[in-house]
């Protein structure tokens with residue numbers, strides 16, 4: 274098993290990443306993660322995420338994946354981490370007549386904006402701040418914890434804590450994130466985005482997200498480091514989002 278130091282230094286492409294893959298990563302932060310950025314820029318990125326989620330069907334696609342994971346639970350208690358705008362939680366509540374959803378994010382401004390909207394008064398929603406790396410929730414409180422398009426924001430040591438915490442507070446932890454394509458394909462993807470990055474905050478964050486996306490071998494290494502008893506099922510991931518379902522044996 275990797276040591277704490279090895280995990281902290283692990284490339285985003287995983288312990289066995291190629292030389293080219295190791296070059297295609299960055300420690301640079303997205304606007305969303307920075308404190309020195311005009312809040313309006315951050316809000317524009319969050320709004321763009323919600324817009325693309327609606328227009329390209331990601332909210333619905335990810336809600337379907339989440340509900341599949343709790344299909345055998347009558348009245349599932351779902352925790353959304355890193356909700357940003359709440360689009361996924363809204364879809365979950367629309368589609369499931371008895372699910373309760375705790376809608377959370379670490380960013381106070383996003384939580385305030387979600388709470389000020391329809392989710393703030395929804396009878397089956399609770400909106401609150403929560404850090405995915407240190408969840409303020411009791412063991413087994415939720416049937417499902419879901420973390421969408423956010424995992425890559427975290428450096429490896431913090432990312433491993435999401436596995437520990439997510440599988441502590443929920444029966445299943447569902448992570449959906451950007452795929453990390455093979456290096457040549459990744460270069461192509463970056464080349465199409467880079468020209469727009471200086472002008473569009475959403476694309477700027479998209480380029481950094483791409484460089485910070487974890488490969489499937491990195492995801493396995495992080496879960497193993499969190500606890501070798503955590504079972505990890507991975508699917509998708511070449512051009513479609515990566516889907517990770519993690520759980521502990523009962």
Ligand SMILES: C[S@@+](CC[C@H](N)C(=O)[O-])C[C@H]1O[C@@H](n2cnc3c(N)ncnc32)[C@H](O)[C@@H]1O
Pocket residue numbers: 305322323326354355356357358377378379380383403404405406420421422423426
């Ligand atoms: C790219 S946005 C994704 C928003 C939304 N889930 C979506 O799919 O559009 C990443 C989100 O992760 C949140 N985030 C970053 N670090 C976090 C942490 N440690 N705990 C919880 N949320 C975090 C950010 O505040 C941001 O809202």
